[in-house]
Every structure is written in C-alpha cells, then in structure tokens.
Amino acid sequence: MSKSFSNGVWSVKTNKGTIMDASSMAAAEERLQIPVPEMIFGQNEITVTHQSGWKLTFNALDALDLVDKTGNKSGHLQVAYSEEWRKSRENNSHGHDVSKIHRPFDWTYSTDYKGTETPPKLVENANTKIPFEKLKQQKPIVLFDEVPLYEDELGDNGMVTFSEKIRVMEDDMLILVRLYLRVDDVVFRIRDTRVYIDFQTGHVIRSYIEKEDSFKNVRKRVPIGSTDHTQLLRDPNWIDSVLPTTKSMTYDCKL
C-alpha cells in the first residue's frame, strides 16, 4: 500500500507492506551484524523529495544500523530479574558453560536515527523551532499515514516500537518518527524526530528529543485512585506526558 502527494516542488511518498520473511531477515542480520527485531517492516518508508534533488527518507534498516552493536555504549541494560536469574544459575548449570553472554548488543534497539538525508543539508541550529502554534490550527490534511518500521517484544520483557506518522497540509507538513521503549520494571524511553517543512518558504526544520526515566519514577506519577494502573503504563501518550527531556537538538536548512 502506498500513498503520495506532490505540489510540483515537493513530493511525499509513503509505502507500507508486511513484516520481513525469514530470508530477508537473514540478509538483514548479515548486513547489520546483530540479531534483528522480530518484526521489521522492510518495505515501509516515508520519503520527502525536493525538486532540487534533496531527499529525506526514513526506513527500518538504516535506523537499525545505528543501534549499539556491542552494548558498550548503551551500558548493557538488563531485564529486571536478571541478577536473581543469574545467581540461581551459577551453581546450577549442569555442566553447560553458560557463564557469559555470547554476543552482547543493545537488545532494546534504541536507535538515534534522524532520517537518511541526501545530500546532507540540515545543520544544527539551536535558534530554530517547529511552529507548533501554527500546527495546532487544524487545517485540512491532504495526506495522512502511519507507518511502522520495526517492533520487538523484548522476549516479553516490555516492548520497543519504532514508527512514523506524517500529515501533509496545503502549506506545510509534519513527520513524527518515534522510538518508544518500555523495559518492564526498568526503564521508559522515548526518542522523537520531527521534521517540519514550510512549502511557502522552503524552510526545513528537524528536531530530535530524548526522554527517559526509570520505571519506578514513572509508576509514582500514576494518579492515586486510578482503577487500572497497568493501562496508563501501557499508554505511550501518557508516558510521553510524564517523561523528562534528557536531550534536545534542532537542525534546519532552506531549500
């Protein structure tokens, strides 16, 4: 399934298909050199093209290529009961050598991918920002799509999803690419890349925000008297509203 929009200067295309089959996943592992998430939407992407040839695209494999492949940079995060699990195993391995992790990597698939840009034009600019007031005026949307890129259930220890949304209006457009991570009883993490394009001025603004907090701290923010606290803890929008920002960057360019 694909959708497209063009106004002569800018064109937008979205593409959606099924998850990768076993042979495509094997090829992806070969390229990325890490075990890949169980759901990769390999054909899915959003691409924005300017008539000058500038192109910005978001796809799963480029995003996964930026995942920490050794686990060293991401601090070897472990599931909540890992310590307990290991201790009980130390004297109970039945002759199997299972003392260490064979191939550590960032199994949360926390990418800091901000899109694939050719040729690179966007430069960091702390003085620019996305005009949210303008975006709050609900002008008619000519193209909307929601495109998942990858997901993993973390062996039922939480979830990670990496997906994008786009809305194109007559005068401007917005893309939101979100990494959402929950490791049960450990951590919540959100990484948002937004791309705003003003079609009148050719101004392209990209923002990147990291938000993170411990599971324990987030649980404290669940309102007292909530009948089902598990529901709020599974609602990414609520989580987004209570997580503190830990990093923020903006970029822009004019086309």
Next chain:
Amino acid sequence: MDNLTSTHNLDECIERTMRRELLPQPVLAALCNKLKELLIKESNVVHISSPVTVVGDIHGQFYDLLEIFKVGGNCPDTNYLFLGDYVDRGLFSVETITLLVCLKLRYPSRIYLVRGNHESRGITQSYGFYTECVRKYGTPKVWTLFTDVFDFMTLSVVVDNQIFCVHGGLSPSIQSIDQIKVIDRFKEIPHEGPMADLVWSDPDETRAQFSISPRGAGYMFGKDIVKVFLERNGFDHILRAHQLCQSGFEILFDDQLSTVWSAPNYCYRCGNMASICEIQENGERFFNVFDASADNEHHMQTAAETNIVEYFL
C-alpha cells in the same frame, strides 16, 4: 454448581461463546473450578496419540481461532493440542480462553492445553488480558479465575512417543522428561528454573550449545542440545511455538525442531501468515498455512481505526 457444567450447559456455553457472547461471571467461576479438578490429574508430560492438530500462539485473536476450526476441522472431529499463549495482545483474550476452557471441559481427551509464558499473572498484567477482563466484566475477578486455571495447565505433551511438544523449548536443567515430571507446576511461572525455561527459551541457529540471552535472563539452545535431548529420550522431533514466523512456521536443525505460529496478521498489522501442524497417523507433519479471517476487520472498528486522520504534534 454441577448443573452449570453439565454436557447440555457446556454445549450452550460453547455455542454462545462462538457467537462472542460473554458468559456470566458465576458460570465462568463454575467452569474454571471444574476445569482445575480435571487439569490437576494431568501429568506435567501428557502422552497422546496421533492424529492430532497442533496449534501455536493465538494471543486473543478470537476470529482467527474460529478460522482454525474451519481450516483444521471442528473439535471433537479433529483432535487438538494447543501450545499456549492464548491471551494478551489481541482484542478478544476473554472470549478465546473462555472457548478453550469450555471445549476442554466438554471433550477432555480430544483437546489438550499446554501452558505458555503468557499464562501467568505477571505477564497478563502488562500485556492486556488483565485490562481486558476489567473492561469487559467491570472487575478483576474474572482475571483471577482464569489465572488460577493457568496454574493447573500441563507443561508438555509427547505425541506417539516421538514428538516432544512444549511452548518455548529446552532447559539446561532438563536432560530427560523424567525431570519435567517432578516439577511442582501448580504455581505462578517462576523467573528462573526448568519451568521458566520450558515456556520461555528459544532455539538459536548461531550456537550449538546453550547460551544466555543478551537481555541477561533466559536461555537459547542450539542444534547439539536438541540432538542430545532427542536421542536420550528416544524422540525424533521437538514441536514448539512462542516465536513469530512470517510464513506461519519454521523448521530448524535438519528438521529436528519446528516452530508453529497460529496468529495471522499478528497484532492486526504484521501481515504474516499462520499455520497449524497436522500430525498424521503415520507420523508425518503437515503445516496447514492460513491467512487472517476476514471477520477480523468486520468486528474491529475501534476508535483508532475509524479516526483515520490525526492532528498529531
């Protein structure tokens, strides 16, 4: 209580659940209590004979469960072995587990229910079943009833003394099935130990032996481990579920192990196929592949689906 679980009433319960009616809470309580009495008699390793059709994860995809009975035949005309993960993630976990509970009570030797890692109090509070019970019944009582039943489900089934069937996989603590038989299974699934491994572990094509998951808990087992386990126990195959397969099934380790996956278009967006594994009387395995039931879309007009355009910021 007993009249609620009579054959006549069970037939009515099955019929109503097939129409996706929710059974009243007192009826569910009677059914769950009766089922515990039945399941407590099952061994941790149940021996059955072919022909039997083996079903993998369903995850509350009720319309796809009905599709399975269309593709594979109705119970009890076809014998069924379900490998767990009945609840969570899908929209109809309550209906799915209700139907399976009724069928097991009605035809106890025609259908077997193995426990998966989602048949657990802890997991179902994080992945949807708890919330669904509260939403559909207005109280967590129904969730308590079902999760109490989960504690009684068997851990493994052996078909024709040849095929070892389990939800997840092998454990370094288990060399022979006698070590499964002695597990005290009537409890919440622990975080570690052989009972946890049986419902959690995954095969690993890159390593021949056991290895620890990069997540810091849980095992992966390789080809040599499978070979030794099969030889020691006189089996020729391991049939398990637990992992999503885009084509509905996957065969590994020179056909010594296969994964069966029975939730098509998983989470209503993956676009994957599903399958059921039909074990015939001559021991042959046939993966009957099927696609998502068309009824899903018809019954799935959720708020998110109808509100196609969103003014996100």
